Amino acid sequence: MVAIAYSVAFEGVDARLVEVQCSVSPGLPGFAIVGLPDKAVSEARERVRAAFDALSVALPSRRITVNLSPADLPKEGSHFDLPIALAVLAAIEIVPGDELARCVCLGELALDGRLVPVTGALPAAMAAAEEDRALICPRACGPEAAWVESVPVLAPTSLREAVDHLTDRAPIAPARPGTIQAPEFIACLSEVKGQERAKRALEIAAAGRHHLLMVGPPGAGKSMLAARMAGLLPPLSAAEALETSMIHSLAGVLKDGGIPRHPPMREPHHTASMAAIVGGGRSAKPGEISLAHNGLLFLDEFPEFSRQVLETLRQPIETGEVVVARANAHVRYPCRFQLIAAANPCRCGHLADAARACSRAPNCGSDYLGKISGPLMDRFDLRIEVPQVSFLDLDLPADGEKSAAIAERVEAARAVQTARFSERSRARVNAEASGAILDEIAAPDSEGRALILKASEKLGLTARGYHRILRTARTIADLDGSEAVRVNHLAEAISYRLPFVAGG
Known part of the structure; x- marks a missing residue:
């Protein structure tokens, strides 16, 4: 039997869905993880064994193969522990596979079965929302992931709690979003x-x-x-x-x-x-x-x-x-x-x-x-x-x-x-304005054009320097409540670009 769980691999701020496939087949007893795992992922089998002992579950004396698909995508991080453990439990028919397939899982396992916090819960919740799946993550990651309102976030404290939820013995209430962080002390x-x-x-x-x-x-x-x-x-x-x-x-x-x-x-x-x-x-x-x-x-x-x-x-x-x-x-x-x-x-x-x-x-x-x-x-x-x-x-x-x-x-x-x-x-x-929009919103009048032309000749402005002066002048005009960029705004902007000595 092949059971499937889902997790994510991170590519920048994007979380890419990973299918965790587990097969329990006849053969010499063994536990193999394939699909370009890094060292942390490969070590998951030892953490899973210990967590199963804490759960009073014995691994079958058969060959267990876990494949992380797509197999050509590098998998990094200890957050694959939980989906691997749940996929194995589904393969030996302790956890219902159809319930597990509706979730994206991530979390590191301690040797006693506790779930240890991992990084990336928020991008993982975004990926789960795109796939219309729930997210299972450690309790400490729940408030962070719950900021994505469109996805149910289940945050157990241990592997046992996750199993009890998936088997309907003790359903877990969805996590609530954390508080908005107040800024640290800012001097005046x-x-x-x-x-x-x-x-x-x-x-x-x-x-x-x-x-x-x-x-x-x-x-x-x-x-x-x-x-x-x-x-x-x-x-x-x-x-x-x-x-x-x-x-x-x-x-x-x-x-x-x-x-x-x-x-x-x-x-x-x-x-x-x-x-x-x-x-x-x-x-x-x-x-x-x-x-x-x-x-x-x-x-x-x-x-x-x-x-x-x-x-x-x-x-x-x-x-x-x-x-x-x-x-x-x-x-x-x-x-x-x-x-x-x-x-x-x-x-x-x-x-x-x-x-x-x-x-x-x-x-x-x-x-x-x-x-x-x-x-x-x-x-x-x-x-x-x-x-x-x-x-x-x-x-x-x-x-x-x-x-x-x-x-x-x-x-x-x-x-x-x-x-x-x-x-x-x-x-x-204003600092991001460029092209036609900059020419439209920061166009100087005739007096301003004469001033900036004179400054360009004297200061040796580059094209980038010219445009940055226009952007700064537009900001000064906004602070002044002026719809047009006037010569006094340009003069102040130019005064902030006096050259320092710089190497080539």
Whole structure:
């Protein structure tokens, strides 16, 4: 007899249905798992044996073959334990095969039969919904998977509970969705003294989701400003929250099955590897740029990242997705992130202070920022200098404008952009506008054209730089409540693209 259960194999954020076939046939006793299993899947037979002992079920003294179909698709992860165990139980007629065939299963088995949480419950629930099947997963994964309302989610704590449900001895009530995660403590921008130009740049960047580079000496407040950027962003829409949570589910960073509605902020250290930033590794897991999808990616000490890591950011910034190439597959992850980068002007950090600068000044500045290639530098819509704060500013009370007040203006500007792009473009914010739609919404008047032509000649703007100035000017106009992009909006946008030294 051949019994069939269903599970999933993950290809990026997509969960592909896998048929777990089990055959119990005459022959020498054995337990084989075929169908391109990795080491974790192959070891499932030992966990299944121990879990059956805890269930007081003896494996038959026959040949047991489990095939994971399609056989040419690599299978990775311990979540195949539960479907393999249930397929074996169906093959020896302990579990009804027709009931099992109506479910998608995933979960790791402990040796005593408990179900251990696994990653990817949310994408698995999406796949189950597409196939019109229920989902069986560990109890800890239930609240996460239950956010997909169109699929019944059954979350037993052990293999015994799963068997009791499938045999109608003790049906399991469907799991309930987890709570919406409240954002962690977010510091207020009013605590930053001075740096009014940098605060204005943060507001523009947040309103249009523009990439921002801050260059300044140590202690000027670059990291402090970036940490408060999250407090300026509007909450995620339901679709954005689901997109982001699916990536976080695969990475195993969702907490208590809750779905966050605040944009994520990722802050990898400059020693992070390419696989950690872009994605990859043994199981082609999502990297920091994908975990920052629909949120912020803050790279402090930007030139200290390896040149190879920095250059790999160029394509994801433009396309909004990253492709992790493997020998037998290409895994795609969305990564529509907003890049906030901070850098010192040179290695010692005191290039502008003759009394404190090193002996290599000013060459050390060009060498240090030269690690950022010209094409990568060109992708920053806003490039600002963050000067050292004077002691007079530090002595003032922290009574600047609150983040909440700025966030209201940002949300109003985002609402204008949502209405603008809802039917005419795939873009969601001004930073994504391109082609005819950009020419339509950000066309400068005759005075503005003369200004941007003069700036192009003086600054040596590329075509990308020209379009990024138009996008930034459109955002400034939205914050100003103006339907047209005026010359003052263009002038301010141009002021944020003053060139830094960059390598080729």
